[in-house]
Amino acid sequence: MQTRTFHKQYSCSLDASRMVAADIVPFWQQLNIDVCIAGxxxxxxxxxxxxxxxxxxxxxxGAAFDITSQLSIEVSDYGSPMPPDILKNLPTADFIEPLTDDPSTWLQSKRGLKIILQLTDSMEYISDKSKNTFKLLKKTS
Structure with missing residues (x-):
């Protein structure tokens, strides 16, 4: 059985997440990953x-980051590492809903990380010298 891997480097921008999704979703479709899991x-x-x-x-x-995916996702950047206490406290952190009329709820809240924690089977963060990597795993069955 041949393992197929997606790997590509991108430049940071406000639109980078849309570019990455446009590239990787067809790759996942070729792997016949369930539509719900892919979403x-x-x-x-x-x-x-x-x-x-x-x-x-x-x-x-303009700064570089890498995407690697098989049945997992790795996102690596070369910027500032995440403070270690963020993931340690994540399971007990409150989920703050952003409210249209309350700008204070729009600020950094770890909301994205809480969503990721709930939707994946495994989440790992490794910071080594100048490279920071998140590894996500989602079981396909």
Whole structure:
């Protein structure tokens, strides 16, 4: 059985998550991944790519990040590492719904990471020197 892998490097921007999704969804379709699972993983991927742009690179366009996928997703950036306590406290952190009339609810809330934690079977974060990698796993059956 041949293992097929998606791997591509992108440049950070506000539109990067849409570009990544447009590239990777057809790859997942070729693997016959269930549409519901692919949709959940796409949402997780978009959240991670947006976090790379906002947090790892401070909303700076042009910095590189990599996407690798088989039946898992890896998102690697070369920016600022995530503080270690974020994932440690994530399971007990409140989920803050963004409210249209309350801008304070639009701020960083770990909302994206909470969504990813709920939709994946496994989430791992590794920060090693100048590279930070999130690894997500979603079982397909």
């Amino acid at each position: 959940q993983m796409e949402l997780c991927l978009v959240e991670l790519v947006n976090n790379v742009f906002e947090h790892a690179y401070g909303n700076t366009e």
